[in-house]
Amino acid sequence: MITLDKIDIKNKIVLLREDLNVPFDEKGILSTARIDAALETVRLLQEKEAKIILMSHLGRPKGRDEQYTLQPIADYLSEQLKQKVTLFNLGDPLPSLKSRSVALLENVRFYAGETENKEALAKQYAELCDVFVIDAFGVSHRAQASTTGVIQFADEVCMGPLLAKEITMLNQALDNPRRPTVAIVGGGKVSTKLDVLLNLIEKVDVMIVGGALANTFLLAQGKNVGASLVEPELVPMATQILNRATQLGRTLWLPEDVVVADSIDSPSAQVKNLAELANTDKIFDIGAKAIVSLEQILLSAQTILWNGPLGVFEREAFQAGTRALAQLIAKSKAFSIAGGGETIAAIEQFGVEKQISYISTGGGAFLEVLEGKVLPVITALQEREAQINDINTVKL
Structure with a gap:
């Protein structure tokens, strides 16, 4: 696919789609991590003497809603770049752009047709620029006017360095991994991770299943899970995955002991072997024996994929498993x-950010890659490149 290093952007207007969807409250931006990551690409474009228009969404407004304005982001960008970053609306006169200057388009979700990927809006975006750079992995699973739509109509298009890095890292982990490869899939429900489980069992050597979704697998094995959260209707699917693991000679890891309580707010918790569970017990974490067995698996791994916690790590009584995992x-x-909102929260809570080789910036996009799906943005880039190649062939 066409990457930024293959395009001459000197003195050209570059429309750069980033994911600046940062957390915020009434006091302002809570975390600038996504903006700081995007600034690396902005500075690269400046080095190449481009005229830059940034675009992003923020939140989920239903039309124009000033509480979702990108003005605080424009102010932060101005501070970091030490130059004025002008916020403007689609349809307004384009700000005066010189080489290395930066402007910011107001929240793309203010504009009718954005989430529906309307052609008219995509064409409006394309008319803003000479070159469109898609660099937002976090929205690469969404076919919207500012992602896949504009790719069809901009004069030149390419993949940005942040998106390229995400794809490279995920390909390294999934398609050409060093072995043994271990995947950790945790979280609340099998139904939300079913496609991930089905895809990864075909690729990895060990799949660690934790969190509440492990309960359905334990139930499929005939184990007592007390009053824990389960999805009985998915027991047949869990059985199918367990059987597939056996057929392939893979290990599907489940905890042998667990931390239980009457409720998530209970002041007391107990570690029990599965055979000891009472019918009123609810599982909220893995136990000490399970942690020891995880150590043997993880310290011998060569590639690790992590998506989802092993317990309710937000509560001190139930955080030992996820803390040990991190x-x-x-x-x-x-x-x-590692990727996913809860996973990143756990990584930050236990202070291991610098020890993880790569932390993905995309939640939904990360999951779709783990499910084995081709991201819509990647498909759009491939189709556009094929179209360009066909045109060039005709010219020859």
Whole structure:
């Protein structure tokens, strides 16, 4: 696919789609991590003497809603770049742009047709620029006017360095991994991770299943899970995945002991073997024996994929499993890649950001890659490149 290094952008207007959807409250921006990552690409474009228009969404407004304005982001960009970054609306006169200057288009979700990927809006975006650069992995799973739509109509298009890095890292972990490869899939429900489980069992050597979704697998094995959260209707699917793991000679890891309580707010918790569970017990974390067995698996791994916690790590009584998991991955010499909102929250809570090889910036996009799906943005880039190649062939 066409990347930024293959296009001459000197003195050209570059429309740069980033993911600046940062958390915020009434006091302002809570985390600038996504903006800081995008600034690396902005500075690269400046080095190449481009005229830059940034675009992004923020939140989920239903039309124009000033609480979702990108003005605070424009102010932060101005501070970091030490130059004025002008916020403007689609349809307004384009700000005066010189080489290395930066403007910011107001929240793309203010404009009718954005989420529906309307052609008319995509064409309006394309008319703003000479070159469109898609660099937002976090929205690469969405076919919208500012992602896949504008790719069809801009004069020149390419993949930005942040998106390219995400794709490279995920390909390294999924398609050409060092082995043994271990995947950790945690979270609340099998239904939300079913496609991930089905895809990864075909690719990895060990799949660690944790969190509440492990309960359905334990139930499929005939284990007592007390009053824990389960999805009985998905027991047949869990059985199918367990059987597939056996057929392939893979290991599907489940905890042998767990931390239980009457409720998530209970002041007391107990560690029990599965055979000891009472009918009123609810599982909220893995136990000490399970943690020891995880250590053996993770410290011998060469590639680790992590998506989802092993317990309710937000509560001190139920955080030991996820804390141990984070610390073991940090200690491991494996290439490790992690993604998803809860996973990143756990990584930050336990202070292991610098020990994870790569932390993905995309939640939904990360999941879709783990599911084995081709992201719509990648498909659009491939189709546009094929179209350009066909035109060039005709010219020859």
